[in-house]
Amino acid sequence: MSQVKWSLDPMHSEITFKVKHLMISTVSGRFNSFDVTATTEGDNFSKVNSVETSIDVSSIDTNNEQRDGHLKSDDFFSVANHNHIAFKSSKLELNGEEGKLTGDLTIKGITKPVVLNVESGGVVVDPYGQTKAGFTVTGKISRKEFGLTWSAVTEAGNVVVGDDIRFNAEIQLVKQA
Template sequence: MSIIWKIDPMHSEVQFKVKHLMITTVTGYFQTFDLEVETESEDFNSASRIEFTADVNSINTNNEQRDTHLKSADFFNAEEHAQLKFVGKKYSSNGDEAKLEGDLTIRGTTKPITLYVDFGGIVVDPYGQTKAGFTVSGKISRKEFGLVWGAVTEAGTVVVGDDIKIHAEIQLVKQA
């Protein structure tokens, strides 16, 4: 009998970080996202389905002008590609550390990526809900996904870095 786990959005966050002018890091996050996992037991190594989506229009970097630029055709092209999607293919753990391999689709381009997972454990909350916690991290090249916009300062400094660091705090709720 399969177990369905759904995201607890009130206790989860999905962030990304990118170098700006190669001297500081800008942090952004998606405010609207969804994740559903199907397992055969409470052991996530038995996961048969892992599907994550994020609404590109929910991107927030605490700068409205920059967010508008990120949603434009220069970057995510939210008008044509409203969501980014990750489909997990293999979750394998060794104790509290795990790897999650799968396909990430951004702007119509799908590439395999590997994410690193720290499993926080499974607990029952004060309301009787069974919850599982994870910290997920990884790194991708934005240019590999068609986010190729770039500018260079007069001094020759790249405005936006290519490497995007991914960091997510995920809390899943076991469905009755």
């Protein structure tokens, strides 16, 4: 069986995240610039050799310029020193349409193993003859485990920014010739 390379279709993909604010509401954001590549044995994802993701942290967008600037500062991502988030898989286990993607996530120079939930949308040929694969990848991480430790407390004792970051990636890949 031959090795197949897959690359991101950025027009049909997104990475979003949510975090608690003041522990009473949720703030959403997205990364506008990222890349995902994969290699498989054959034309489907029954045997995956690798999945790699690189996210440009400076593309963070929470629909608030001041907040985005704070997130890029040394209080959070320190974009001047750590401008990318990276993920490199060690295995993908699909059982039908659902599975787990295991690998190493690197944020702000700190690498930790993570297990992400994967839902496969399948593999199809589009009207232009391109073979495409779709996935939804979800997970939750502790921001503090990755050195994103900035915090403040309100007068009433509420934490300003929650520790749990929930993320959702809608990913469409294109088989390379």
